[in-house]
Amino acid sequence: MTRKALWEQEVKLPSFPALNQPVFADTVIVGGGITGIVTAYLLTKAKKKVVLIEGSQLVNGTTGHTTAKMTAQHQLIYYELLQNVGKEQAKLYYEANQEAIAWVKQTIEEEAIVCDWLDETAYVYTNAEKEVEAVKQEAQSYEALGIDGSIAMTLPWKTPFKQAVQMNGQGQFHPLKFLLPLIQFIKEHGGEIYEHTVAKDIEKGERPTVITTEGVKVVGNEVVIASHFPFYDSGFYFTKMHAERSYIIAIKPQKAVPGGMYITAEKPIRSVRSALYHGEEVLLIGGEGHKTGKGQPTEARYQALIDFAEKEFGVKELLFTWSTQDLMTLDNLPYIGKVNNAEHIYTATGFKKWGMTSSVVSSLLISDLILNKQNRYQELFSPQRFKAASSLGEFVKQNSDVAAQFVKGKLDYFLQNNEELPANTGVVINWNGTRAGAFKEEDGTVHLVDTTCTHLGCECEWNDAEKTWDCPCHGSRFSVSGEVIEGPAIEPLKKLKE
Structure with missing residues (x-):
């Protein structure tokens, strides 16, 4: 079966030429996923001249291979945040993600976008006895932080569970249908987009200059690195993040599609949401995550998801299978903002498996910084942060594993x-x-x-x-x-x- 995401089947995005001569802009954006496109849209609306370059094709990376849940319920994170960054910052994390959801809904209304948006309740559930207490603690954290949610006594999806927590006011959508009008807006209002243009380096200075692999220069007052993993790694992100792959199948189920969005507390993770395909409700089932390069045999990951789908819903037809890659940070918070205080270079990376909300959080934050607006989330997501208590142990573990892999591979x-x-x-x-x-x-x-x-x-x-x-x-x-x-x-x- 061809590995192709459901989103790519119904929407054809416009194509753009490769960049072959120097260009100048107020803001240069590297990366044509949701972060780059939404940032370009916001800055274009603010009358900034924007040039966006993409190494392959627009949304060909993680954005095009997402499950497209717009949610602040990032599995079990709020109890952890309370312990690591405190109540004020944990509440800010929730509010930043909720504001991202609200912005998407507002933009859908303002631009009259038809993108299969559904208001949904999100659930984390468990059938593992060892995770029951963690789910209870998460619900208690919701209460402490004023999050709209609680312990779930029942689920719309009639599946066994030992404990569950729900978050209200969440949503899901079709990411390409949402982004297409934003791309058209950028084009129609003076923005320039180039595909098959790979950024290689940045020349620092009063006006930072992106250098492509072909030696073409793209000059701007600011540069935004929205390339998933930062190609310009002045922050040593390779020591502070690791990559994980996960897998998704789209099926026509035999049983009725339940409402809601679901993810398990335990591993192997199972994620479930509905979607529309040619007007018919189907199910997207994801999970089986593992560190990139360490999950062989990977083909078995799809079979595990198919077996789960058959058991829970019955598989009338297997439509599509695809995979995606996510970047995990030391403290489970993304890195968003200026790479350092001296340069006009911004980055957004480390979204874990929650790139839809984190991307919009990034775009709103970075565009505010570029437009000299106050943004209360700047400190929380700063790429320059390093919280020793929550980060040091993971830093040592992660880089020890890299060293072990380096030696092992040579043998x-x-x-x-x-x-x-x-x-x-x-x-x-x-x-x-x-x-x-x-x-x-x-x-x-x-x-x-x-x-x-x-x-x-x-x-x-x-x-x-x-x-x-x-x-x-x-x-x-x-x-x-x-x-x-x-x-x-x-x-x-x-x-x-x-």
């Missing part, structure tokens, strides 16, 4: 020659003393690449579900022939054989 060899290669799969072989990744097409064509990630030298592992080479250290992903699919890497894997 692993498998097949010894091309004759043993199976078709249509990737394997690691010893090629003249070098660890190499080999992929043989059905017609016998062999792609051979050095599996050493071009970011910082960790060894990539094979992802059988997506047919990619994935780096377990920082989440870079490459095609069978070595091209970059997802950063932080910018350069392709070295080809060992054409």
